Amino acid sequence: MRFFLIGLLVTVLGACVEQTPVKSDKLVLPEQGQIGLYYFRTSVRCETCNAIEKIIQDELAGKYEGDLKSGRLVFRQFNLDEADCAKFAGQFDVVFKSLVVLKDSQQVNLTEEAFLYVLPKPEKFKAILEQTIDQF
Amino acid sequence: MQEFFTNLLDQSSFSLWSAFLLGLLTSLGPCTLTSNLAAVGFIGREGANKKQVLLGGLFYTLGRALSYVLLAVILYFGANALDISGFLARYGEKLLAPLLIFIGIVMLDLLRIPFPSWNWLVNQLEKENQLKAIKPFLLGVVFALAFCSYSGVMYFGLLIPMTLKSPAGLLLPFLFALGTGVVVILSTLLLAFAFDGFSSWLRKVQNLEIWLRRGVALLFILMGVYQLRVIF
Numbered sequence: 001m002r003f004f005l006i007g008l009l010v011t012v013l014g015a016c017v018e019q020t021p022v023k024s025d026k027l028v029l030p031e032q033g034q035i036g037l038y039y040f041r042t043s044v045r046c047e048t049c050n051a052i053e054k055i056i057q058d059e060l061a062g063k064y065e066g067d068l069k070s071g072r073l074v075f076r077q078f079n080l081d082e083a084d085c086a087k088f089a090g091q092f093d094v095v096f097k098s099l100v101v102l103k104d105s106q107q108v109n110l111t112e113e114a115f116l117y118v119l120p121k122p123e124k125f126k127a128i129l130e131q132t133i134d135q136f
Numbered sequence: 137m138q139e140f141f142t143n144l145l146d147q148s149s150f151s152l153w154s155a156f157l158l159g160l161l162t163s164l165g166p167c168t169l170t171s172n173l174a175a176v177g178f179i180g181r182e183g184a185n186k187k188q189v190l191l192g193g194l195f196y197t198l199g200r201a202l203s204y205v206l207l208a209v210i211l212y213f214g215a216n217a218l219d220i221s222g223f224l225a226r227y228g229e230k231l232l233a234p235l236l237i238f239i240g241i242v243m244l245d246l247l248r249i250p251f252p253s254w255n256w257l258v259n260q261l262e263k264e265n266q267l268k269a270i271k272p273f274l275l276g277v278v279f280a281l282a283f284c285s286y287s288g289v290m291y292f293g294l295l296i297p298m299t300l301k302s303p304a305g306l307l308l309p310f311l312f313a314l315g316t317g318v319v320v321i322l323s324t325l326l327l328a329f330a331f332d333g334f335s336s337w338l339r340k341v342q343n344l345e346i347w348l349r350r351g352v353a354l355l356f357i358l359m360g361v362y363q364l365r366v367i368f
Contacts, residue, residue: 005189042226043283044229044230045245046167046229046284046285046286047166048165048166048285048286049285078227093218095218095219095221095222095225095226095227096222096285096289097225097285097289106351110288110291111293111295112294114284115285115289115290115293116142116161116289116290116294117142118143119138120138120139120141120142121139121142126183
């Protein structure tokens with residue numbers, strides 16, 4: 001029994017180390033005049049993060065499908081567990097899971113709104129996201 | 137329920153109330169909810185001792201408050217918020233599940249913690265000062281620091297900027313902690329009175345303490361495994 005439970009602990013701790021890594025997109029800024037929707041994540045998932053990602057994907061496949069195809073909007077996601085990516089994120093003052101909308105020299109960090117609203121009031125988060133993209 | 141408290145937060149223009157609501161919202165997030173449930177189990181194992189259970193809930197919340205306030209003090213005096221939040225949020229969410237499982241296994245007496253002086257210190261505090269609630273207090277200190285995505289954003293992204301701007305200052309992290317612990321305080325209150333109803337029966341059950349401890353240990357392990365499921 002003792003060895004079984006200690007084995008369980010080791011397996012679980014091992015599982016924590018062996019996470020499915022998510023590869024980052026190219027570490028580049030959006031082109032001049034292009035709107036960037038930059039999503040910084042880690043290999044560790046969470047319910048809130050999954051909900052944020054779902055809304056982003058729905059928006060990209062819905063309202064912004066045309067903008068995505070025309071190149072007016074670009075969506076990139078980055079894994080902060082990669083050293084290069086963490087360094088790249090530094091220029092946006094990002095150290096943890098974050099959602100940033102940027103264009104040229106302007107940037108809006110939507111992380112707080114995303115986490116605060118995505119589960120209890122997803123429509124509100126969606127509206128804030130659309131408003132931020134549309135104002136660019 | 138999350139929607140109700142988010143609406144209240146949206147309408148609040150009073151920072152003390154907002155900090156408390158933020159804490160409440162944080163306590164409903166998956167990570168804090170898991171650790172709070174484990175804490176209720178931990179404190180509730182003293183089932184037959186009403187006073188102990190009530191004090192446990194309070195001291196657990198005070199432990200959380202100590203971590204949140206100290207962290208806010210460190211940030212207030214100019215520590216780099218980005219560095220600290222990045223470190224705690226990234227490693228906290230990875231550590232909570234193994235931590236819960238580890239505590240569960242230690243409670244089952246399957247692993248001995250190789251820190252005799254630590255055990256001695258805790259035992260002395262409990263014995264000499266009648267400070268029986270030191271363990272829930274320490275649990276609160278540790279669990280508060282096990283930040284995950286949601287609680288990390290609530291604390292570092294929303295509460296800390298509010299704290300730095302507000303004249304109420306460090307009262308805000310304290311109220312935030314109260315918000316995160318209110319579920320535990322209410323649950324222990326309920327437990328204390330529920331147990332009170334059949335305490336005479338409980339006293340008759342032999343080896344009750346051992347079985348409660350084993351039950352709580354399993355609860356910790358299950359919560360840890362659940363937390364892993366949420367994470368991956």
